[in-house]
Amino acid sequence: MGWNLRTVDWNVTSMDQNLKTVDWNDTSMDQNRKTVGSNVTTMDRDFVWDVFLASISYKSWPLLYRIKVTLQLSQYFYYPLLAAVGVPLNLVTILILSRGKCGLSKCVTWYLVAMAAADLMVVIFDLILKQIPIRYKDQFRFLVYMPVCNYHAVLLYAVTDCSVWFTVTFTFDRFVAICCQKLKTKYCTARTAAAVLGTVTVLSGLKNIFWYFMLSSWYALSTYMWFCVQSLEAHSSLVFAVLELLHYILNPCVPFAVILLLNALTVRHILVSSRARRRLQGPSSGERPRDLEMESRRKSIISMFVISGNFILLWALFMLFYIWQRLFYDSQLPVNRDMYLPLFVKELGIMLQLLSCCTNTGIYAVTQTKFREHLKNMGKNAFTLIVKFIKP
Template sequence: MLSRSSTFYLMAISVADNLVLILIVVLELSVKYHQQEPFWSYEPWCNLRDIFNYGAYNSSTWLVVVFTVERFVAIHTWKMKTKICTSKCAAWTITAVFLLSHFFAIPYYWSNVSVFENNQTRCIYKPEAPSHFIHALVWCQTLQAYILPFLIILTLNGLTLRLISLSNRIHITTDSTSRVHKVMPLMRSRKRKSVVLLVTVSMSFVLLSVPRAITQIILRTTHMYTLDRNDYNLKINIAADTGTMLSLSNAAVNMYLYVCTQSKFRQQFLACIRQVTFYCETKL
């Protein structure tokens, strides 16, 4: 049940996830704790940083969404599958996701400013920026990165599981026909594998992203917005960083989840381990 278009989506998700890990985990978070004045503390990187960061994160998020839609179509209807689940459609969709994700992140260019305080250059939110502008950025990001993807993924997963349940009932009632008896188990097996992949990928994204979504809404829309984010005596800072860690870990484990749900990958992986073990035993 995995089409060639699914391969395109998985490759695109892999690229987006690696961009998230490189831009956010390595160049922002890791460098932050090893340098007093990272390169993105200065202009123009201070203004461009969040465009690339949110662009990469939103690309990773919406690629999971369109992959969920593609799997939903492939499982539910064969007529739409021939039009939507194609390599050409996948390529155009992936391109649109990357472009739109970075386009909607452009307003962040005007949200940051490089300042020199206490003998140190830092990149911070503009103090003179209107509060409604900051709140609009936060809610737009929350809407496009969390709320809408969550609703789409949960809805499609629910409909998919409902279809699988109904197909099982149909199989039981039509089991007296020998032809159906031979065909249906194969279809059920293929659908089950596809559903395992779909549910594993999408639900792991939802579960790992929920803590960050909640903490970011609390931080950015209440009086806590003015708190020192480096003060870890405050519980909200610990909760926010934990949510960020869980959200970013989704980008780190995504491809492992994709490949480990495939039986052929597991077979090849075990064969490789056996070959390595045999090689080491012969050398020793």
């Protein structure tokens, strides 16, 4: 972030110029940043420099840039905290669900475990190995000398695709279980779930191999779209431009649309079936018997809506920014500058998108009684072990 605060040029004529040139101006100010932070630890040097610049220039900056700087400063604490919470939460979720004692079907368990595992990989490859090094550039300067960035990119985008598409496949499975009773017995099985998850994993890996050729092996440590240095061939290649566009269409645009469609069809089916069952049960004046079938669907409906809704809410801003960028920032069409989205939208979108990888544990704890019980017991056991270890 330091480079962005140091090099932004208020005389540029468009936001597009700012986005495309700001990533390469870090070197010229590197020595100045180091002298300002010479009396603090290496980990704190970037943060001290950025706070120093913000303190002397904050009032002269436009409002939108103030918001962006404030978000970037908060990321020094937000990303490490999110990593410290996300890794253990996803590990605990995998451990609890994999025991199969939460009252869930094997099919649902497969999907939830796979989603937690994919989220854990996103936390590692994106949050820990990408966002945190970008924020603390001095501490992770050694990455510049490690020619593995294109491998990192393939893994990062593959696990992100898995995380998103596992959510889609889970939503589809619950849609079938609720709305397609004839297909339910054949499709909603552990065997089908394993086959679907395996297929999604393989396809996600194959789909993202092109990043190995589009990006070079060297880290750029920038907050622009790529965290690797883009290869010269890819920079001017129409083929790679089309592949990149397809990449962002397949994730998150298509999953977003599919989840919204499945949720809409599910709501429609629930409303129609509820009215039909009420008519069959007779007038509402008397006392109605318990509808066991509708009660059995309740947990599936809640899990589906909460998990898919969580994805939609936390990915919406990220998707909006990149669609808008493709339409206006990277196109050659003459557009009004008022149509540009502020740069802080990207920062906030990334923060929310990464938060989505750490929220499912809380969702399960709220919606699943047995999961909540196992989580409490695990917390009590961990606390007991810590107390025994501390006591002499």
